[in-house]
Amino acid sequence: MRAERFDEPLAQRLADARHAPRDGEIVLYWLGQAGFVIDTAQARLLIDPYLSDTLARKYQGTRFPHTRMMPAPIAPHEFDRVDRVLCTHRHTDHMDPGTLQPLAERFPALRFVVPEASLDEALRRTGAGLDRLISVDAGQRVPVLDDCVVTPIASAHETLDIDEDGRHPWLGYVIEVHGVRLYHSGDCVPYPQLHERVRQARVDVALLPVNGRDAIRGGNGVPGNFTLDEAVELARAAHIPAMIAHHHGLFDFNTLAPETIDARIAREAGALSIHRAQTGCAWRIGPSTRTDG
Known part of the structure; x- marks a missing residue:
């Protein structure tokens, strides 16, 4: 995985x-919080794009006003193309x-990959019809585009929950x-089976939140990571060669200082x-060379 710096606007x-990906190559861009662009030649x-001020409007005047520390690097109307959007769960900074x-509205053929357990919420939040939603649950293996397959793994946020239907x-x-x-954990904390489940997936790059958790945030309805x-x-236990640390730098009450990460x-x-x-950084990932099991 190779990092490239750039100065021009993301759009x-x-x-x-x-700067387009070459055949067989993936290019990643960070959108802030847990959001990423996953670009291929095709x-x-x-995944989990939060590009608005929805939360700042919702929590204005509260203890945690959700004021942005960084502007959105791109607006929804500035994308020239989007084929799929993946949302890991229903919280607004992931399903906005x-x-x-x-x-x-901009891309009528766009479809959304969402947890089946939150299908009703996804219908409301996307404003798209049921035919445009691809609902998934842990343990499935779901083709979402030509040469693109998504395999969900259960996350614990901060608890490992299932609904009445086992989803x-x-x-x-x-x-x-x-x-x-690529493995994007969504919002997650460690739980006993996680390392082995991720290891079995033979992941090349992990996109993992690092903002942590504490009693103050948890006691005020902000589950951690x-x-x-x-x-x-x-990443080490699952034998993953590379990871990108994210979910920082957006809200001052729920972040980790960049110098701590560095x-x-x-x-x-x-x-x-x-x-x-x-x-202002792109990560280029070539074809996998993993040989381990």
């Missing part, structure tokens, strides 16, 4: 054919009506494109390559 970068996917509805409301996704496997050390431990990166030794999610 300009995505529309410029000179298709463009977004202020982002999803404009995208659904999981919090999901992570293993996204297999061109033989490369992996600490940075827990995310690194998961210091952890600087002292990392061994086979794991750690990157801090940041705007």
Whole structure:
């Protein structure tokens, strides 16, 4: 995985054919919080895009006003193409009506991959019809585009929950494109079976939240995520060669300082390559060369 810095606006970068992925290559861009662009030569996917101020309007005047620390790097109407949007769960910074509805209107053929346990909420938040939703649950293997398969893994946010029908409301996704496997955990904390489930997926790159959790946030309805050390431990235990640390830098009450992440990166030794999610950076991933089982 190779990181490239750039200065132009993300919309300009995505529309410029000179920077397009080559055949068999994946290019990642961070959208802030847990959001990413997954670009290939054939298709463009977004996962958990939060590109609005929905939460700032909802929580204005409260203890946690959800004021942005960073602007959205792109607006929904600035995308020249989106083929699929994946949402890991129903929380607004992952399933945002202020982002999803404009995208659904701009791209009539766009479909959304959502947890089956939150299908009704996804219908409301996307504003799209049922025929445009691809509902999934943990343990399935679901083709979502040509040469793109999604395998959901249950997440614990902060608890490992199931609904009355045995479905999981919090999901992570293993996204297999061109033989490369990306794992986006959604919002998650460690639980006993997670390392082995992810290891069995033979992941090439993990996209993991690192904002942690504490009693103050939890007591005010803000469930947390992996600490940075827990995310690194998961990547190592699951034999993942590279990870990108995200879910930081958007809300001041729910973040991790970039220098803390950079210091952890600087002292990392061994086979794991750690990157801090940041705007103005593209990560190019070539075909998988994994040979382990």
